[in-house]
Amino acid sequence: MSGDLKGRVGLVTGASRNIGRAIAVSLAERGADVVVHVARDLSAGAETVAAVNALGARAVLVSGDLGDPATARRVVDEAIAAFAQLDIVINNAAIRPEAPFREITYEAWRDVMATCLDSVFLVSQAALGALKASDQAAIVNIGGMTAHTGALHRAHVVAAKAGVVGLSKAMAHDLAADGITVNCVVPGLIDTERHAAAGGAEPKHRGSRTNLLGRRGSPSEVAEAVAYLVGSGARYVTGETLHVNGGAYLS
Structure with missing residues (x-):
């Protein structure tokens, strides 16, 4: 791999496993x-830190519920304090529970919105001061294919991830003058480990x-x-939604 990001610091939310760890x-x-941010699973987070360290890079572990404004600010402050800079923010934190629309409680709706959408707003806003000081500042928000296709028993997740796409475009407009690029990557049909916090069992819509x-795809x-998108070769790319799904929309 190139040393394209040498001297840069990136914050990856939801990095305990799967796509977050791969990023x-x-x-x-x-x-x-x-x-490396995790919500609660410090053990898994430590494994991600070890994987980063094994490549000769430095890593620190931070934790907390990013849907809470005070916690999001603390996590970003800890990230900046660790390396005295922040150039890259990857908003990957998410949960994906499933339930029929009629059975989704408002509490469950708010949990998904807070983790998947509010966290993108809160973390990105908290990081602005540090990002403005970087000459290669980039934010990448991780979306979801079901935001574009819909899915059974995922009204809250679909709505939140659709919001991530719209928020990414709005942020690209607002932050361009500060030299901060903002893009959205949308994974689809990725082979990941399903754990309880993310929704547990294999999603119903995947079978079809x-x-x-x-x-x-792989993480x-x-x-x-x-x-x-965070590298030097993509400084002219902002406000885009990049789908990584093996051609699912064409099949």
Whole structure:
């Protein structure tokens, strides 16, 4: 890998496993130091830190509920304090519970909105001061394919991820004058480990989904797209939504 991100610092939220961990590793492979955020799973977060360290990059672990404004600010402050700078923010934190529309409680609705959408707003806003000081500042928000297709039993998740796409475009407008690029990467049909916090069992809608390539993607393939968008070669790219789904929309 190139040293394209040497001397840069990236914060990756929701980096305990799967796509978040792959992104943290990808940044480290390119020379960046990484702030690894987890909500609660400190053990899994420590594994991500170890994976980053194994590549010769520095890493620190931060934790907390990013849907809470005070906690989001604290996490960002800790990230900046760790390395005295912040150049890259990857908003990946998410939960994906499933329930029929009629059974979704308002509490469940708010939990999803707070984790998937509010956190993007709160973390990005808290990081603005540090990002403005960087000459290669980039924010990448991780969306979801169901925001574009809909999905059974995921009204709250679909709504939140659709909001991430719209927020990314709005942020691109507002932050362009500060030299901060903002883009959205949308994974689809990715082979990930399903754990309880993310919704547990295999999503119901996946059984009927196919793509042109006839396989599921890997977290590392999503991470490659993210790495491009935060690298020096993508400084003229902002406000875009990049789909990584093996041609699912064409199948």
